Amino acid sequence: MQDFFFYLFSALTVLSAFLVVVSPNAVNSAVFMIVSFVGTAAMFLLLDAFFLAILQVLVYAGAVMVLFLFIIMLLDVERSSKVRPDVLTVAASSVATLLLIFGMVYLFLTGNDASGPALAAVPEVPGGASPMEFATAARSFGYGLFTKYMLPFQVAGFLLLVAMIGVIVLSKRTAGTRAGAPDASEIRESEVRES
Amino acid sequence: MSGIGLNAYLFVAGLLFALGFFGVLLRRNTLVIYMCMELMLNAVNLALVAFSRFNRTMDGNIFVFFIITVAAAEVAVGLAIIVALYRKRRTVQVEELNALSN
Numbered sequence: 001m002q003d004f005f006f007y008l009f010s011a012l013t014v015l016s017a018f019l020v021v022v023s024p025n026a027v028n029s030a031v032f033m034i035v036s037f038v039g040t041a042a043m044f045l046l047l048d049a050f051f052l053a054i055l056q057v058l059v060y061a062g063a064v065m066v067l068f069l070f071i072i073m074l075l076d077v078e079r080s081s082k083v084r085p086d087v088l089t090v091a092a093s094s095v096a097t098l099l100l101i102f103g104m105v106y107l108f109l110t111g112n113d114a115s116g117p118a119l120a121a122v123p124e125v126p127g128g129a130s131p132m133e134f135a136t137a138a139r140s141f142g143y144g145l146f147t148k149y150m151l152p153f154q155v156a157g158f159l160l161l162v163a164m165i166g167v168i169v170l171s172k173r174t175a176g177t178r179a180g181a182p183d184a185s186e187i188r189e190s191e192v193r194e195s
Numbered sequence: 196m197s198g199i200g201l202n203a204y205l206f207v208a209g210l211l212f213a214l215g216f217f218g219v220l221l222r223r224n225t226l227v228i229y230m231c232m233e234l235m236l237n238a239v240n241l242a243l244v245a246f247s248r249f250n251r252t253m254d255g256n257i258f259v260f261f262i263i264t265v266a267a268a269e270v271a272v273g274l275a276i277i278v279a280l281y282r283k284r285r286t287v288q289v290e291e292l293n294a295l296s297n
Contacts, residue, residue, distance in 0.1 A: 093220030
């Protein structure tokens with residue numbers, strides 16, 4: 001049964017990732033991206049990482065993709081994205097990707113252990129021999145986060161603060177913006193005047 | 196238990212990474228290029244969780260937690276940069292964004 005779900009969700013993830021790349025519409029790309037992220041979250045569930053699966057759905061499929069969709073719709077990129085990539089770009093990127101996939105398959109076929117053992121069962125109680133042992137409970141996650149990875153955890157918090165300040169500074173309207181290209185409201189006013 | 200081992204997960208992660216790479220090379224829209232970068236980060240996350248599960252330690256899972264945090268911050272800053280660029284240039288196509296200053 002687990003095998004069936006693995007094949008189902010890996011096919012879903014890879015197929016929707018492919019559709020992200022090839023769909024000409026940016027909104028369609030974003031929606032397929034959400035499907036791909038949910039498929040990855042399902043694979044995290046199959047790997048017994050329940051906390052990360054929840055986090056994946058909340059942060060990636062929820063917050064990040066909403067931000068992407070919002071920006072895509074705000075910028076109205078559909079008008080300017082009608083231009084198709086030329087033949088040389090398609091050929092070169094396809095060849096590079098096929099080389100990457102070929103190298104990967106070659107590595108898998110010639111590796112030490114081509115078949116790979118099945119993954120061992122996870123203990124129900126968190127922290128058997130050592131507290132950092134893999135366990136399904138979110139408690140073992142927090143233990144590692146607040147002992148071994150305390151400094152990176154605090155640095156990550158600081159990084160989020162810096163990113164927040166940076167976004168506020170970047171999106172602040174400066175005097176130079178008005179001097180250059182016309183503002184969206186100005187364009188709308190001129191359209192109203194013309195009609 | 197199931198017959199699916201570490202290699203199967205790593206193979207899916209590699210395919211996802213290759214698809215993200217393909218998108219970054221192929222697409223001309225900065226927003227879609229950005230989404231394909233997220234796809235590559237996601238592939239690495241999948242590989243890390245599979246390794247973590249295989250080695251029976253929590254370290255890989257905690258790395259994925261940090262990657263998700265950093266990616267969220269990166270998306271916020273990157274999209275703000277794209278919006279600022281769009282205000283200045285009125286385009287998100289990379290072939291029209293070929294100069295650093297006006």
